[in-house]
Amino acid sequence: xLPRSPRVFSASLLxxxxxxxLLPSAVVHAEPVASVQRSAYAIPAGSLTSVLxxxxxxxxxxxxxxxxxTQGKTSPGLQGQYxxxxxxxxxxxxxxxxxxxxxxxxxSLRPLPKDSTALELGxxxxxxxxxxxxxxxxxxxxxSVSIGKGxxxxxxxxxxxxxxxxxxxxxxxxxxxxxxxxxxxxxxxxDSPMGGKYFYSRGFMIAGQYQYDGVPxxxxxxxxxxxxxxxxxxxxxxxxxxxxxxxxxKGAGSSAGGVNFIRKRGQDKAKTSVTLSAGTWDNYRAQVxxxxxxxxxxxxxxxxxVAQQDRKYFYDIGEREDQVVYGALxxxxxxDTTLGLGVAYEKLDAKPxxxxxxxYSDGSDLKVSRSTCLGASWNHWDSERTSLFADLSHRINEDxxxxxxxxxxxxxxxxxxxxxxxxxxVGSTQGASxxxxxxxxxxxxxxxxxxxxxxxxxAWGLEHExxxxxxxxxxxxSDRYELINLTSLYGVxxxxxxxxxxxxxxxxxxxxxxxxxGGPLPVENDTRQFGSYxxxxxxxxxxxxxxxxxxxxxxxxxxxxxxxxxxxxxxxRSQENGQVTPFAALIYDLxxxxxxxxxxxxxxxxxxxxxxxxxxxxxxxxxxxxxxxxKAEWYEGRLNGAFNLFRNTEEHRAEADYDTVCGGSSDGxxxxxxxKVRAQGFEAELSGELFERLQVLAGYTYxxxxxxxxxxxxxxxxxxxxxxxxxxxxxxxxxxxxxxxLQRWSVGAGVTAQSQNHYQDRGTKVVQPGYALWSARVAxxxxxxxxxxxxxxxxxxxHYYSSIGAVNWGNFYGEPRNLMVTLKGDF
Numbered sequence: 001x002l003p004r005s006p007r008v009f010s011a012s013l014l015x016x017x018x019x020x021x022l023l024p025s026a027v028v029h030a031e032p033v034a035s036v037q038r039s040a041y042a043i044p045a046g047s048l049t050s051v052l053x054x055x056x057x058x059x060x061x062x063x064x065x066x067x068x069x070t071q072g073k074t075s076p077g078l079q080g081q082y083x084x085x086x087x088x089x090x091x092x093x094x095x096x097x098x099x100x101x102x103x104x105x106x107x108s109l110r111p112l113p114k115d116s117t118a119l120e121l122g123x124x125x126x127x128x129x130x131x132x133x134x135x136x137x138x139x140x141x142x143x144s145v146s147i148g149k150g151x152x153x154x155x156x157x158x159x160x161x162x163x164x165x166x167x168x169x170x171x172x173x174x175x176x177x178x179x180x181x182x183x184x185x186x187x188x189x190x191d192s193p194m195g196g197k198y199f200y201s202r203g204f205m206i207a208g209q210y211q212y213d214g215v216p217x218x219x220x221x222x223x224x225x226x227x228x229x230x231x232x233x234x235x236x237x238x239x240x241x242x243x244x245x246x247x248x249x250k251g252a253g254s255s256a257g258g259v260n261f262i263r264k265r266g267q268d269k270a271k272t273s274v275t276l277s278a279g280t281w282d283n284y285r286a287q288v289x290x291x292x293x294x295x296x297x298x299x300x301x302x303x304x305x306v307a308q309q310d311r312k313y314f315y316d317i318g319e320r321e322d323q324v325v326y327g328a329l330x331x332x333x334x335x336d337t338t339l340g341l342g343v344a345y346e347k348l349d350a351k352p353x354x355x356x357x358x359x360y361s362d363g364s365d366l367k368v369s370r371s372t373c374l375g376a377s378w379n380h381w382d383s384e385r386t387s388l389f390a391d392l393s394h395r396i397n398e399d400x401x402x403x404x405x406x407x408x409x410x411x412x413x414x415x416x417x418x419x420x421x422x423x424x425x426v427g428s429t430q431g432a433s434x435x436x437x438x439x440x441x442x443x444x445x446x447x448x449x450x451x452x453x454x455x456x457x458x459a460w461g462l463e464h465e466x467x468x469x470x471x472x473x474x475x476x477x478s479d480r481y482e483l484i485n486l487t488s489l490y491g492v493x494x495x496x497x498x499x500x501x502x503x504x505x506x507x508x509x510x511x512x513x514x515x516x517x518g519g520p521l522p523v524e525n526d527t528r529q530f531g532s533y534x535x536x537x538x539x540x541x542x543x544x545x546x547x548x549x550x551x552x553x554x555x556x557x558x559x560x561x562x563x564x565x566x567x568x569x570x571x572x573r574s575q576e577n578g579q580v581t582p583f584a585a586l587i588y589d590l591x592x593x594x595x596x597x598x599x600x601x602x603x604x605x606x607x608x609x610x611x612x613x614x615x616x617x618x619x620x621x622x623x624x625x626x627x628x629x630x631k632a633e634w635y636e637g638r639l640n641g642a643f644n645l646f647r648n649t650e651e652h653r654a655e656a657d658y659d660t661v662c663g664g665s666s667d668g669x670x671x672x673x674x675x676k677v678r679a680q681g682f683e684a685e686l687s688g689e690l691f692e693r694l695q696v697l698a699g700y701t702y703x704x705x706x707x708x709x710x711x712x713x714x715x716x717x718x719x720x721x722x723x724x725x726x727x728x729x730x731x732x733x734x735x736x737x738x739x740x741x742l743q744r745w746s747v748g749a750g751v752t753a754q755s756q757n758h759y760q761d762r763g764t765k766v767v768q769p770g771y772a773l774w775s776a777r778v779a780x781x782x783x784x785x786x787x788x789x790x791x792x793x794x795x796x797x798x799h800y801y802s803s804i805g806a807v808n809w810g811n812f813y814g815e816p817r818n819l820m821v822t823l824k825g826d827f
Contacts, residue, residue: 185699
C-alpha cells in the first residue's frame with residue numbers, strides 16, 4: 001500500500017488523536033488491508049495515542065481501544081518496512097499492551113497478562129538493527145526465521161523449516177540439543193556406540209551444519225564421537241532446523257539440512273525467571289534467567305543465565321552433571337546501530353554407558369533388563385566448552401541493513417571407558433562378550449564469521465530484496481585416542497545377563513603400549529572454509545516471487561594421523577576451489593493464506609578423511625535436493641502449515657571396501673566413492689495456535705530411501721539407512737489453556753510414533769518393530785508469579801530400542817516411563 005499524501009496523513013493523525021482523547025472508547029477507522037502486507041513507515045516518536053493514529057491511517061486498518069489505556073504513554077514511533085502485526089509489536093513495545101485480532105479483521109488493544117514478557121503476537125521481530133527480546137514464550141511458531149539470511153516468514157521460505165520455540169522447549173523440558181532434536185518433526189536421532197548422538201534428516205546425517213545467530217561453525221563435523229556435543233539449551237531462545245540441502249548456508253555439507261541456534265539477548269524490560277525441577281532417577285535441575293535495561297534510557301540491555309542439572313539414568317552406572325553460565329549485552333551505539341556481545345561456559349561431567357547391548361547371533365532380542373550396562377564403574381566423560389559471541393547490526397536507511405557477526409568456541413573432552421561386544425548363541429542364557437577400553441583426549445577450536453548486506457528496492461512498480469554476504473569458518477582439532485583389548489590383556493569378559501561393572505582399570509601406560517588403534521600421537525585436523533553468497537528475491541508479478549541464489553566456496557583440509565599398531569603415518573591434504581552451489585525457487589501466492597513453491601538446491605561435501613586402496617583421498621560427495629510444496633499462514637502468522645514432496649540424491653558417497661586394508665583408516669578398511677543414494681517422500685507440518693488457547697506442533701514424514709549404486713552390486717537394491725529413517729514418522733504435541741483469561745490450568749499431550757526400522761548387519765537383519773510413545777503435561781498457576789507443572793513421558797511404559805545396531809553391539813534401550821515436576825517463578 002502506498003503512503004498517503006502529507007495533507008491527508010496529517011488530517012487523519014489529528015482526527016485520530018482528538019477522537020481518542022475525547023471519547024470513552026476510541027475507534028480509529030481506515031481502509032482494511034491484509035495485515036501480512038509490508039508497508040513503509042516514517043512515524044516519529046510521540047504519545048502512544050498519536051503514533052497509533054498515524055499507524056492506523058497509514059496501514060489502513062481498524063484499531064479500537066479504551067482511551068485510558070494509552071493516556072500518558074509514549075512510543076518510539078516506527079521507521080522502516082513492516083507488516084501490520086510487526087508494526088504494532090514495535091509500537092507497543094514496553095507499553096504493557098498487546099494487539100488482538102478481532103473476528104472482522106480489525107484490531108483491539110488490551111493489557112498484557114501480568115506474567116507475560118512478550119506480546120501475544122509471539123514473534124521475534126527485527127527493526128533493521130535491534131533484536132527485540134519478544135521471545136516466543138507464548139507460541140509454538142514464529143513470525144520469521146533467519147536461517148536463510150534476512151528475516152522471512154515460514155511461508156516465504158521455499159524449504160522445509162521447523163522452529164523449536166522457547167515455549168516448546170520449556171513445556172517439554174527439552175534441556176539438551178539431543179532432546180530438542182528428538183522432538184523435532186522429520187529428524188531421527190541415533191545413539192553413537194562411543195557416546196553422544198547422531199542426527200539424521202531424510203536418512204542423511206547432519207554433520208557440522210550448525211549456525212549460531214547465522215554464523216557457520218564446523219562444531220560436530222569432525223567430532224570423533226558423534227554430531228552432538230555438550231550443549232545445553234538454557235541460553236537459546238529458539239532453534240531453527242532446515243531439512244534438505246543446506247549448501248547455501250555454509251558451503252560443504254550433506255543433503256540432510258542445517259541447524260541455526262538463536263541465543264537469548266538483552267531484554268527491554270526487567271524480568272527474572274527461576275525454574276526448579278525434580279524427576280525420576282534423581283533428575284534435578286535449577287535455572288535462573290534474568291535480564292533487563294542496564295541504564296535509564298534502555299540503550300544498554302543485559303542478560304544472564306545460570307543452570308545446573310544433576311541426574312542419573314535408568315541404566316546401571318549412568319549419571320550426568322551439567323553446569324551452564326551465560327552472559328549477554330546489547331548496546332545501542334546510536335539509533336541505527338546495535339552491538340551484541342555474549343559469553344557462555346558449559347561443563348559436563350558424565351558417566352555414560354558406551355557401545356550399547358549385543359543380540360542373539362540371529363539378530364533377535366536378548367530381552368535383558370533395561371537397566372543393563374556392559375560398561376565399567378570407572379567410565380567417565382568430562383567436557384568443558386567456552387564460547388564467545390559478537391555481532392554488529394546497522395540500519396543504513398529504511399531499506400538497507402548490514403550485519404556482521406562472529407563466534408569462537410573451544411571444547412576440551414576427556415574420556416575413559418570400557419565397552420563390550422559379542423553376540424550370544426541363540427537360546428543361551430549365558431554370554432561372554434569381549435571387553436575393550438578407550439582413552440580419549442580431544443580438543444577443538446572453532447572460529448566463525450559472517451557479514452551480509454540486506455536491502456529492499458523497488459523496480460517495475462514492485463518491491464524486491466537482495467542479500468549479499470560472505471562467511472568463513474575454521475576448525476582445528478587435536479584428538480589423541482588409544483584403544484586396547486581388555487579381554488586379551490586381563491582375560492575379562494561380560495555376561496549380558498549378569499554384567500559386572502567392577503572391571504580392572506588400566507593405567508595410562510597400558511594404553512600407550514598396548515593400543516591396537518590410535519597411538520601416543522594425536523590426530524591433527526585443520527579445516528578451513530570461505531565463501532561468498534548472494535540471494536535475489538525478485539517479484540516477477542504481485543503473486544509470483546523468484547528466489548535465485550548462489551554460493552562460491554573454497555575448502556582446505558589437512559589431516560595427520562599415526563596408527564601405532566601398524567607404525568603407519570597418514571597425511572591427507574585436500575582442497576576445493578571455487579565450488580559453486582546454486583539455489584533456485586519459485587513462490588506463488590494463491591491468496592492471502594496459501595502459497596505454492598518449488599525449489600532446487602545443490603551440495604558438495606569433501607571426503608578427504610577416507611582413503612582409497614592407492615592411498616589417495618576420495619573426491620567430494622555431490623548431490624541435489626528438490627522440493628515441491630504448499631504453505632499456509634493463518635491468523636496473521638499465529639498458525640503455519642506446510643506440505644511438500646521431496647527428493648534428495650547423493651553421488652560419490654564413501655563406501656567401505658571390506659576386502660581391503662588401509663592402515664591409516666579409522667576403521668582399517670579402504671574406501672570407494674562409488675555410492676549413490678536417493679531419498680524421496682513427503683512431509684506435513686502444522687505449528688502455532690490451531691484455535692484460541694490451543695497451541696500445536698505436529699509433523700508427519702514419509703521417507704523412502706534406497707541405494708542406486710554401490711560397491712557390491714549384488715546388494716544394489718538394499719535399503720539405505722533404514723535404522724536411521726523409518727518409512728513413517730509422526731511427532732505431535734498440543735497444549736490447551738483450560739480457563740482462558742484466568743490462565744490457571746493448562747494440559748498438554750503428545751505422541752512420537754514410527755514404523756518398523758531395521759539394521760542390516762552383513763547377512764543378518766536386526767529389526768525394531770514400530771512403536772508409539774505417549775507423553776502428557778498438566779500445569780497449574782499458583783498465583784501471579786509461580787506455576788507448577790507435571791510432565792510424564794512414555795506413559796504406557798513401552799519397551800523398545802531407541803537405536804538398533806549390529807548383532808555384536810550398538811543396541812540402546814529407550815527410556816522407561818518417567819515423570820518430572822517443575823516449579824517456575826516469573827518476576
